[in-house]
Amino acid sequence: MLKHRLLSKIFSTWIDEYQEDARFGLKGKIIIDEESEFQKITLIESKRYGKALLLNNCWMTAEHQEKQYHECLVHPALSSAEKIYKILIIGGGDGGTARECLKYREVQQIDLIEIDRRVVELSQKHLPEIGGNAWKDERLNLQIANGINWVAQSQDNSYDVVIIDGADPEGPSEGLFNKAFFEDCRRILKDGGIFSTQSESAEAFHAIHIDMVKIIREVFDYASPLYGNVPIYPSGWWSWTFASMKKPRYLKPIPNRVNEILQSCEIWSPRWQSGAFNSIPAFLERALNQ
16 A cells, blocks of 8 residues: 555656647656757656657657557558668657567668657667667667758668658658658659658547648559557557558568568557558548548
8 A cells, every 4th residue: 555655656747748629648757858959858657658758748659558659650561562671760769660670680771860869868768678679780770860851862762661750740840741751752762662651640630641641642653541549649549651652562561571570569460450451430531532
């Protein structure tokens, strides 16, 4: 009983993300609350989901549910692209996306472009399990740089997979959500490559989600949203969008890659992926087809 009372006092602060007339929060204690060159960074510790990261007062990741996000962003792309030798990640400073990519032996190089060095430093110190061994893997090339500029300056046909692991479309991530940027991403993809991005909540950020998917469909021959659950995010309902040229390659995982990673996944599997691509509600399908 005494231990329970002590824990209740320690984890007694509510930390909330506010979106219009709703709030989404955890009870915990604040570990870090600082302003970097680019944004406000907050780290908390909670009983329910462990340590968690917020940027500009918006939830980014939490130890005990980050796989709901990272596995869904990575594996539909890497399990299906024709080749996966060279990967580009824009954002992803917590290391979780790189960790999932590095599960594949075929991957030879990952360029991880994160604009805010403090996100990386604080994640490495306070959220080491999310990045895991990725930070020590020789295949990971971490660059503290502007991702929009990196993409614009990259050569044509230089990456097998391009992954956008950015925050909500404001602050340093604002430029990651427009047609010009998506066109540059298509340009730097090799033949048989796949583009992947988080595409917001279809409920909490409905208009942004619809606009994103429509723009990506204008840029690529094929693009499809995939829907899943990330309880810590606004509404708990999240989306990721995948795109490719010539055919919807992202719909068909390659069996030998599936066998390589499946036992390490908590969420992703070919069966889960098939259901997630097909779980689009009627109202969203109508909106996307207008």
